[in-house]
Amino acid sequence: MATAPVEARSTGQKEESPKSSEAPHENAKLDYLTGVKLGLLVASMTLVCFLVLLDISIMSTAIPKITAQFHSLEDVGWYSGAFQLCTAALQPLTGKFYTYFRNKDVFLLHLFVFEVGSLICGLATSSGMLIGGRAIAGAGGAGLMNGCLTIISNAVVGHKRPLYTGILLGFAQLGLISGPLIGGALTEHATWRWCFYLNLPIGGIAAVVLVLVNINDKNSKTRYTIALIKKVIPLLDxxxxxxxxxxxxxxxxxxxxxxxxxxxxxxxxxxxxxxxxxxxxxxxxxxxxxxxxxLIPKHLLKGHIMISSSIYNSFLAPITMVTSLYMPVYYQAVKGVGPTESGVDTLPSILSQILLAVVGGAAVSKLGYYLPWATLGGVLAAIGCGLMSTMDASTSTAAWAGYLFIAGAGRGAGMQMPLVAAQNNLPEKLIPTSLAFLIFAQGISGSVFIIISNTIFTQTLKSTLPMYAPSVSMQDALAAGASSDAIQQLVEGHRDELPGVLQAYSESLGNIWLMLMGFACLIFLASFGMGWTDVRKKKEATVEEKKTESESKSASDAGVNQEV
Missing domain, CATH: 4.10.860 (DNA Excision Repair, Uvrb; Chain A)
Incomplete structure (x- = not known):
């Protein structure tokens, strides 16, 4: 880990020698977590990431009940939009917070805000109150994903980061994929409010674990003073x-x-x-x-490694998010199964994604190189999405399960590699900012392409439904939704057109899978720019890092680096 330069401050405190300043930091290097403490920390951080991703997708199956209770169909877009807006807007700034303040404090503050927002959503008595709660939860969630990654990277030795990052991301992604299933079950068997109450006890447990476990943090000795705030504020941009x-x-x-x-x-x-x-x-x-x-330092995006990693993360995100949203549509609308069974049918994708995320992380830690796994992720995702574009009502279980397994393996193999590349090729002080930027790129692209996917699906359905099922009203199809019961009601009185309706839905989904296949090809190409770096070797200061240090404002940095 890079050691901050120490210079005399004009605050009247005794000047420290470089040796005395570096000693605590060198000792911190030896204080990596192992055993039960590491297991508890990884588990708690994984749960927090799970909750953040769960919050993105859990509302999809709860919205019908919510809109019926609040008579607020026109507000549907804001139930997810408010969360995404605040998360995207605040994401880069949170990287600055982790750079200059104690990581635990920053993380716990964001977790508290996230929990308050969740509580407001659970207690909501109106649509406006629910939207406000979602905005507050999004503001808190903006600093949680990159906070978890920053804390884990500080808790383990460098060459083991890929393994534990893979475990964290692999299991956390279950939140995104299982959101509709969990939301549907809670809404059907309890109340939609538990979609938000669920965050409270789990977040509380994670907070307790983080408070009790000591982690490495270059800002651990920060004293929050007026002088510190005055020095840090100009650096927050x-x-x-x-x-x-x-x-x-x-x-x-x-x-x-x-x-x-x-x-x-x-x-x-x-x-x-x-x-x-x-x-x-x-x-x-x-x-x-x-x-x-x-806010986004120019040095961050100077090298081809960070640019390639950002492109990789930006196009891998919609592959994951769009698939999790539209695979249940295929199962329910085309294959005719219920919500619970459609959730179970996503298991091949979930299992392969977790398997490759963990195996890939372990392999990078052992063999040292992440680029082959990033490239493999693009290849498998492209093959899987291409095969998925052929799915229709007649596709066998073995076939679609195999297609999903391949696509999920591609996502799992590649999901953590941009983060590993950033952690091993950038100056230490830029790592929190780089993680925040990569997660921002992931979130913003996922949000944009979910909307684009909806446009592709709707426009394709408008052109294919009159062709295959001319007696079915397009307005009725759009209003009906995508459940198996809704599809059956569309063909009441003319069931001979059911195969045509299913074909129209299959082709509409097929165009989405083709778009994702194109994204997979892009991440395959981007992977070659992510650098051939051996993460097992101790990272030494690069020429660019030294140049960055020399270009820093010496007076400002001296005070901040000694304070922080």
């Missing part, structure tokens, strides 16, 4: 955040409104998109001026 947050919000609101609340060519949607574009340009100009103190 709050002007950059003031430009970045509305850029994300306006863009995602435009996508939420487009084609649903307002037509795509309406003044509202166009105005939001143009405003987002203008603010994005201003943000980029400001970031170039801010230099290394920027």
């Amino acid at each position: 709050l002007p950059g955040f003031a430009l970045f947050a509305p850029t994300c919000c306006m863009f995602l609101i435009a996508l939420q409104f487009g084609g649903v609340t307002y037509p795509w060519n309406s003044a509202t949607v166009i105005g939001l998109l143009v405003g987002s574009g203008v603010l994005l340009i201003l943000f980029m100009l400001w970031e170039a001026r801010a230099g290394e103190d920027a």
